[in-house]
Amino acid sequence: MDPLLTGAKVLASEESKNLLGRIFGPAADVVGEHLATLLKARVDNSHKIAQAASRRLRDDVDLQPVPMRVALRALDEGSYSDDEVVTEYVGGIIASSRMAANDSDIANTYVSMVSRLSVRHLMIHYHVYHAIKSAAGSEWINVFDGEEVEQSLTIHISAGELERVSLAVMTDDDADEDTSFFSALKYLVREGLMEVRSGGTLNHLRKTYLTAPSAGIVVLPTATGIELFMWGLGRGDLGVAEYFASPAESLIITGIDAPARGTSISPAIGLEEVGR
Numbered sequence: 001m002d003p004l005l006t007g008a009k010v011l012a013s014e015e016s017k018n019l020l021g022r023i024f025g026p027a028a029d030v031v032g033e034h035l036a037t038l039l040k041a042r043v044d045n046s047h048k049i050a051q052a053a054s055r056r057l058r059d060d061v062d063l064q065p066v067p068m069r070v071a072l073r074a075l076d077e078g079s080y081s082d083d084e085v086v087t088e089y090v091g092g093i094i095a096s097s098r099m100a101a102n103d104s105d106i107a108n109t110y111v112s113m114v115s116r117l118s119v120r121h122l123m124i125h126y127h128v129y130h131a132i133k134s135a136a137g138s139e140w141i142n143v144f145d146g147e148e149v150e151q152s153l154t155i156h157i158s159a160g161e162l163e164r165v166s167l168a169v170m171t172d173d174d175a176d177e178d179t180s181f182f183s184a185l186k187y188l189v190r191e192g193l194m195e196v197r198s199g200g201t202l203n204h205l206r207k208t209y210l211t212a213p214s215a216g217i218v219v220l221p222t223a224t225g226i227e228l229f230m231w232g233l234g235r236g237d238l239g240v241a242e243y244f245a246s247p248a249e250s251l252i253i254t255g256i257d258a259p260a261r262g263t264s265i266s267p268a269i270g271l272e273e274v275g276r
Contacts, residue, residue, distance in 0.1 A: 042079035045087070049078045052091025053098070056234025061099040070097050070107045077115045085122045088253045089114050089232035096236030110231040116191065120184045122232075123169045126253065128194055129229040131157050131262030132221050134248045140241055143223045150220070154197070155262040156205075159215040165260050185217075193225040197268070211266045218265070 057063065071094065078090030090111070097107035114122065132155045141152045166181040188194050198208055199217035206212055226243050230236050233251055243251075252259060 041082070045079040045082050046075050048082070048087045049075060049091045049094070052088050053094040053234070054091075056092050056095035057098060061237070062101075063098050064100060066094060066097045067105045067108070070094070070105060070111065073108060074111045077111055081119065083119045084255050085126060085253065086114070086119060088255075089122055089126075092232040092234040093236065095234035096231045099234075100237040107231065107236070110228055110236065113191070113193075113228055114232075117188075118184070120169045120180070121188060123256075124165065124181070124184050125188055125193055125225065125228065126232070126256070127165045127168075127260040128157070128188075128219060129221065129225060130248065130251060130259035131155065131161065132219065133243065133246075133251055134259075135262040135264040136244060137264075138244055138247075140244050143221060143226060143240060150267045152264075153221055154209070154265055154267045155219050155221075156209070156212050156214075156265045157216050157219060157260060157262045158213070161260045161262075162216060164257075168257055188225075191224075192222055193228060194222055195220040208268045209265055210269065213263055213265070219262075 074090050074094050078086055081087070093107050093110045093114070096110075097105075100107070117125070132153065135155050136153060139152075142148050143153070162181070169181070169184070182199075185194075185196055189196055197218045197220060198205055201215045202212060205215070205218065209218055212218065223240060226240050227236065229251075230238065230240070230243055233253070235242055235246070235251075
């Protein structure tokens with residue numbers, strides 16, 4: 001039985017009502033109503049996650065059982081949010097686990113990552129990795145080779161794209177839009193989900209990146225960042241190589257505004273001749 005439905009039944013039991021009364025006194029009815037509303041919201045959100053996972057399943061794959069550890073943790077984490085990017089990432093991870101031929105328990109790793117990221121973090125992660133993909137093309141790059149990443153995946157995202165993404169992830173509580181956005185970028189770097197090499201005006205960028213086309217930021221992907229992106233989009237079972245093989249248009253979350261786009265630029269001054 002669904003643990004959330006079980007919880008709803010427990011909440012309605014006489015024993016639970018008595019316990020709430022003993023702890024909260026006259027406020028028990030209000031607390032009980034609040035908990036019941038919370039449970040209903042979590043059940044509704046769990047249903048949305050299941051729908052997101054179902055949309056990501058592919059017909060050409062033999063489906064595997066999702067490990068209980070993954071299923072329960074994914075629903076427990078994802079059901080607290082009704083935001084679309086959380087729903088889609090958690091649903092995508094479940095779908096990837098369902099289609100993984102081996103070691104589908106690794107999905108628990110990506111659920112754990114999502115649990116540490118805010119909605120803003122996930123939105124920026126999604127937009128940055130779409131921007132990288134839009135600039136990278138379909139040629140396989142060894143993302144475990146730092147030198148090759150520097151040579152082939154130094155990506156510029158313009159200030160205009162950043163502003164559009166920043167506005168999309170702003171909340172009413174953000175006193176300083178720029179500070180909130182760049183604080184989120186710093187957190188994603190700290191989590192090992194991307195590298196941000198530079199940012200600022202065109203003149204500033206061109207001190208290091210001669211082919212930077214405009215003001216903005218310069219980013220590099222990480223293997224972990226690509227993996228989370230692919231698992232969140234229901235393609236984690238296909239591996240990092242699929243990130244490069246798939247057209248950018250297929251790696252989207254329907255319902256989120258047009259994802260960011262990027263431009264491939266030459267590596268930093270002093271690195272252009274490396275490997276030649």
